[in-house]
Amino acid sequence: MIRPRRPVAVLGLAVLLAACSSVPEYAEPELPAQWFSRSQSASVAPQALAAWWQMFDDPTLTRLVSRAMERNPDVELAMLQVSTARAQLRQSRAALLPSIDLPGSASRQRIENDRDVPPGPLQDLGLDDDIRIENWELALQASWELDLFGATRARNQAAAHQLRSAEAEAIAARLAVVANTAQAYIQLRALQNQRQLLVEGMALAAELERIANLLFEAGEVTRLDVESAAAEHATLRADLSELDLNLAQAALALDTLLAQPPGTSAGELSGPAGVPLAKGPIPAGQPLDLLRRRPDLIAEAARLDSAESQSLAARRDLFPTLAIQAALGRSGMALNNELSSVSNFTRLGATFGLPIFDFGRRRSAIELADVAGETSYVAFRAALGDALEQVERGLAGVDGQRQRLAALQQMRAHYQRSQELADTSYRLGEANLQEVLNAQRGLLQARQRQLSGRTELATAQVALFVALGGGWQPDPAPATSEAGNAPGLGQTLNSAAAR
Known part of the structure; x- marks a missing residue:
């Protein structure tokens, strides 16, 4: 009577062990097929955005970015985290031998x-x-x-995913340094050009103040006109002092990013140069490309895979x-x-x-691992949503700023023509000097607004490059599982992106 029950007992034990070894499954988040801001966009090769700062065609910017990647302490700290994760992986693999x-x-x-x-x-x-x-x-x-039931192999795979997460975070730190360096350089160049325009405006205001005094002495204007001209000149002098302070702070911020002595950037970048703009269109690709280009998404996916492996290891501890x-x-x-x-x-x-009875210690470990996996899944979804929003904002921002800059260029052309007509009328005796100076002031203000538009467009371009995950060349090969279990959600998404 005992023999017929043996297959049933063995089958029941197998079912019980299989139930204990299953880990929670997470649904893949939905991704749009195309960007909302650009209805037509093809997939982009990984190398297209690998060195996006070179698209600005500014040798100084390229040199500063290379220096920042070599010297910035944030990059060094991130690489130390990679070394720590690599050592932990070696330690985990040693447990198999x-x-x-x-x-x-x-x-x-x-x-x-x-x-x-x-x-x-x-x-x-x-x-x-x-x-x-x-x-x-x-x-x-x-x-x-x-390791009969794979608990150690599962922990080994979790350590491998942690290493992949640390490597992605190191890349993210490197890209953040690149973006901050580019933004700081653009702001520094913008302030330098703004200072040059402000100096020209001060010279123009001084001339207007001189003419106002002459006209007042001739009885053609009132004291109010003289005081207004003097107030405008004094305001520009105050603006110049504030601008010099902002310029010094921008140079010091760039020195900090480059890990160089204070004052180095102020000396090296003292020469005149315009605000650089990226040449040509920025390839946006498709939303699916973010899964293999954005290092923060790669890190979150790796953490999710690691949590799933830890959950599997906690269940295998029951064996x-x-x-x-x-x-x-x-x-x-x-x-x-x-x-x-x-x-x-x-x-x-x-x-x-x-294991027979441990007052729920192993079951609690399984619950903790499952909660960690759920937390990683929610974090991945949140990071993916933020990434999609950043790209959409970046695309809309670049397109909008490009249109605004085109309109500002047309406005400057009109002011340029107005100033030329005023000069011609003055030479013919049809306009006085004050009318010429007013036309020059209008042209100067148009140039200032054009500089502002150019700066905002360059800043928007950098933000879009960062949102697209540019600045490195990802490996298209998907990660493979060494633990013998099915790949996690992060591996599945990365594999889909690689295809």
């Missing part, structure tokens, strides 16, 4: 004898006095815990364990330096463990 040791021991024991020993063999051995016993042992010992030990050595014993024995020995054994 046997360990070999060479332990040794020696002891000496002294027993006081307070009884008389009668004449005979015992007295000949010196046992009528205190007894001294010496033992020693030296052995080559090996132990190996067999039995088996360890094998073996030793080969030599031992000896001596009694009162008279009787000694030396021998070789070998040992071979195994240790078997079956």
Whole structure:
């Protein structure tokens, strides 16, 4: 009657173990097929945005970016985190292999004898006095815990995903330094050009103030006109002082990014140069491309895969364990330096463990691992949503700023024509000097607005490059699972993006 029940018991145990080893599954988030701001966009090759700062065609910017990537401490700290994760992975892999040791021991024991020993063999051995016993042992010992159900392999895979996450975070830190360097350089150049325009405006305001005084002396204008001209000149002088302060702060911020002594950028970048703009259209690709280009998404996906592997390892801890030990050595014993024995020995054994009752410790570990996985999944979805929003904002911002700059260029052209007409009228005696200066002031203000539009467009371009995950060349090969289980959500998404 027992035999027919054995297959049922074995089947029930198999079903129970299979249920214990299953990990939660997460639904893949939905991705739009195209960008809302650009209805027609093809997939972009990884190398298209690998060095986006070179698209600005500014050798100085390229040199500063290279220097920042070499010197910035944030990049160095991120690389140290990668080294830590790599060491943890090596430590995890070592748990799959046997360990070999060479332990040794020696002891000496002294027993006081307070009884008389009668004449005979015992007295000949010196046992009528205190007894001294010496033992020693030296052995080559090996132990190996067999990973029968994959708990150690699952933890090994979790460590591999953590390494991938650390590498992605290091790339993200590097890209952040590149973006901050480009933004700081653009702001510095914008402030330098703004200062040049402000100096021209001060010269124009001084001339207007001089003419106002002459006209007041001639009785053609009132004191109000004189004070207004003087107030405008004083306002520009105050603006110049504030601008010089902002310029010094921008140069110091760039020095900090480049990890160089304060004042270096102010000296190296003192020459005149315009605000650079990226040449040509920026390839946006498709939303699916973000999964293999954005290092923050890659890091979140790797953390999710790591959490799934940890959840699997926690479930595999419910399974039995088996360890094998073996030793080969030599031992000896001596009694009162008279009787000694030396021998070789070998040992071979195994240790078997079956978890039965631990007051819910292992079940709690499974719950904690599942909560960590759910947290990683929510974090991945949030990061993906932020990435999509940043790209949409970047696309709309670049297109809008490009149209605005085109309109500002047309406005400047009209003011340029107006100033030329005023000069011609003045030479013909049809306009006075104040009308010419007013036309020049209008042209100067148009140039300032055009500079502002150019700066905002360059800033928007950098933001779009960052949102698209540009600045490095990702490996299109998807990650493979070493733990023997199905790939996690992060691996699935990265594989889909690679295809």
